Amino acid sequence: MHETKTLAEFAHAVRDTDIPEATRAHARGLILDQLGCQLGSAHLPWSRQVRATTLALGSVGPSTVLADGDRLRPDDAAFVNSAFGAANEIDDAHPGVRVHPGAVVVPAVLATAQAAGVTRGADVVTATVVGYEVLLRVAWAGFPLLMQRHHHTPVSAGPFGSAAGVARMLGLTAEQTRHALAIAGSHSGGQMEYTESGGSVKRIHTAIGAVAGVRSAYFAQHGLTGPLAVLEGRRGFLEAFADRAHVDRLVSDLGASFMIDGAGPKGYFAEYRIHAPLQALEELMAEQGFGFADIAGMRVGVSSVTVEAVGTIVVPDDALGAQFSMRFALAVAARHGADRLRAVGPAELHDPELAALAGRIELYVHPEVEQRRWTSFGGVLTVRTADGREHTREVREALGTPGNRMSDERLAAKFRSLVEPVLGVDRCADLLDALWHLEEADLDRDVFSRVTAPRT
Numbered sequence: 001m002h003e004t005k006t007l008a009e010f011a012h013a014v015r016d017t018d019i020p021e022a023t024r025a026h027a028r029g030l031i032l033d034q035l036g037c038q039l040g041s042a043h044l045p046w047s048r049q050v051r052a053t054t055l056a057l058g059s060v061g062p063s064t065v066l067a068d069g070d071r072l073r074p075d076d077a078a079f080v081n082s083a084f085g086a087a088n089e090i091d092d093a094h095p096g097v098r099v100h101p102g103a104v105v106v107p108a109v110l111a112t113a114q115a116a117g118v119t120r121g122a123d124v125v126t127a128t129v130v131g132y133e134v135l136l137r138v139a140w141a142g143f144p145l146l147m148q149r150h151h152h153t154p155v156s157a158g159p160f161g162s163a164a165g166v167a168r169m170l171g172l173t174a175e176q177t178r179h180a181l182a183i184a185g186s187h188s189g190g191q192m193e194y195t196e197s198g199g200s201v202k203r204i205h206t207a208i209g210a211v212a213g214v215r216s217a218y219f220a221q222h223g224l225t226g227p228l229a230v231l232e233g234r235r236g237f238l239e240a241f242a243d244r245a246h247v248d249r250l251v252s253d254l255g256a257s258f259m260i261d262g263a264g265p266k267g268y269f270a271e272y273r274i275h276a277p278l279q280a281l282e283e284l285m286a287e288q289g290f291g292f293a294d295i296a297g298m299r300v301g302v303s304s305v306t307v308e309a310v311g312t313i314v315v316p317d318d319a320l321g322a323q324f325s326m327r328f329a330l331a332v333a334a335r336h337g338a339d340r341l342r343a344v345g346p347a348e349l350h351d352p353e354l355a356a357l358a359g360r361i362e363l364y365v366h367p368e369v370e371q372r373r374w375t376s377f378g379g380v381l382t383v384r385t386a387d388g389r390e391h392t393r394e395v396r397e398a399l400g401t402p403g404n405r406m407s408d409e410r411l412a413a414k415f416r417s418l419v420e421p422v423l424g425v426d427r428c429a430d431l432l433d434a435l436w437h438l439e440e441a442d443l444d445r446d447v448f449s450r451v452t453a454p455r456t
Contacts, residue, residue, distance in 0.1 A: 003232040003250040007137065008178035010254055011130045011164040016122055019129050023258045024439070027129050029411055030092055032435040033265040034085050034102040035066065035451065040418025041087035042067035046203045050083040063111040067422050069452035074115035075214040078162075081107035082207035086154070088342060089323040090418075091206070093272045094263040095377050095401050097139040098146075099153035101161060101263055103206035105131035108162040108214050112169040114448060121441035127168040129260055131213075134181070135161020136259035138231065141249040142242035144374055147192075147305070151241055154206040155190025160231075162213020163220075170221055180217040182226025185237045187212030196312050198321045265406050265414065267399035269341040270323045273306040273377050274330075275398035278338050280381035281330055284391045292335040294385045295357060300326060301366025301380035303373035311363045315355045319344045327358040377401065422453050 016024075041047055051068060054076050063077035064070070066084060071077075085091050085103035092102040109127045118124070139146065139157040146153055163184040167177040187208075194202040220226075231237050231250060238244045268275050277300050285291070306326070313325040322328050322344040331354045332340050340348065348354060366380050378396040385391070397403030399410075406414075412432060419428040427450055434446035441447060 001229055001232055003247060004181055004228060004230050005178055006251045006254065007134055007164070007231070008181055009174045011134055011168060012172070012174040012177045014126070014130060014255065016126050018255065019126065019258065023129065023261055024125055027125050027132070027260055028435065028438050029408070030102050030132075030260070030263060030265065031106055031124070031128055031438060032415060032432070033092055033411060034106040035431075035435065036415040036418040037086070037088070037091045037103065038066045038081050038084040038107070039422045039451065041090070042084045042422065044087050046200045047084050047087045050204060050207070051080050054080050061115065063114045064448050064451060066451045067453050074111040075211050075218070077111040077114075078108040078214045079204075079207045079211040081111065082210035083204050086206040087203050088269055089271060089320075090266050090269050090342075092263050092265050092400075094136055094139075094259070095272060096262050096375065097136055097143050097153070097259075099136065099139045099157060100206055101132050101135050101154075101158075101260075104135060104154050104158040104209040104213070105161050105165050107207075108210040109165040109169055110443075110447075112166045112214060112217070113443060116169055116171075118169055119443045121438040121443055121447070123169070124443065125439055127165045129258060130168050131161045131165025132260040132263065133161075133254075133258060134164035136263070137250050137254075138237070140259070141231070141238055141246045143246070145242035145245055149241065150192040152190035152192050152202070152205050154209045156188045156241055158206060158209020159184035159187040159212035159216060160237075162210045163216040164213070166214050166217035167220065170217055172217065172221055176220045177217075178228060179225050180213075180220035182228055182230040183216040183219050183224060184213055185226065185230035187216065188237060188241070194320065195309055195324050198313070198316065198318055200318070200320060202320060262402050264400040264402060265411060267406065267410075267414075268338050270329050270338075271310050272398075273302065273310050273379075274323075274326050275400075276377055276379040276395040277302070277326065277330060277381045278333055279398050280379065280393035280395045281333055281383065282338060283395075284381070284383055284393050285334070288391050290383070290385050290391075292357075294387075295334055296384045296386050297360040297362070298330060298384065299362045299364065299382045300330070301364055301369055301382075302326075302378075303370050303376075304365050305373045306377070306379070307363050307365060314358050316349065318349070322348065325358070326363055327361040328354065330361055331355075331357040423450070424454060427454065
């Protein structure tokens, strides 16, 4: 019954030198990726709605909103930047525990660093690793029951990771960090009905987790307290959300390995379970030379978990629905290329030919993929062409997953594609270089001064 205490002590005490260089390098890449996601998605309609709402409520403070340059309180800046970061289904994910940690932890850590006057990039890297570790362990301890009960992990587990990273930024004691986690538990929530009936609220789920952690840590700094067995207690988080199924995962091998190593950047603007079939389709079309007009139908062999998550919506009503529809996403990719999922609009949503192809795509539970349903997002795609031929490709690990790492070159290309339209080529290049060398960077000079669009 001391798991929360152990996690808090780890978050407080872990040193830079306790984290292997390979893990720190991976963390730098994920921070870079998340800032690219924030900048590249700041212009989207729902991102504009979040910013406008926050500004209308009158927040003013020291922390920067990316792209726009507004200066808000750290909790509000974390909320807005997180909403930007998760706005277009391109933010990082951890396939082993089904959560998007970067858009929760990174905005919270950076907004607090700026508010607290922290300037060492190395401190941000350590706090990010800490935040990921706590968030991912809480999610893992509740896995898979969290998902089976339709709790969305950025909102349920996210507050704990954000609180841990922010507590580190604020220099809280181990006892204060424990109370930050204890307070964070009262913010947990979030349902996954958006996979069934749509809506844009999913775009702020990571933001809810981020802001909850920021406020929890600040509350703890000023003396508010919480239930000290918030995670493992008889009426704590794991009992309420997941029947205390895997309490041991909260601290098992803590510090000996780091769960952030299992997180990876996304290669497609779609829900993670769609990535492997998208990749298979791109490869088959390139190798076999067929096009959209040649496709008579498709069969997609995936797990039962994938069928439930992305198999309900056939023809979506909005952009989020398109990114959560296996059938429609494949139809869009076949006609326009997978990158079109970045900006699905009325032209795609009302295209009868896309709807027709989506209706000719069958999802089924593949027995071998089903055996890996909790450990893999892989799939088997078979495309039937009009001449009667069938082309099959299995992708066990999509680009960005631990088994198929995204190279630094590919990650940099992704960053540039997201950021150059916002910051311009030169400022994007300067920011990219600073983030690759974040541990040597001065945050004010090298990062915060470069994350806003030039004034025209």
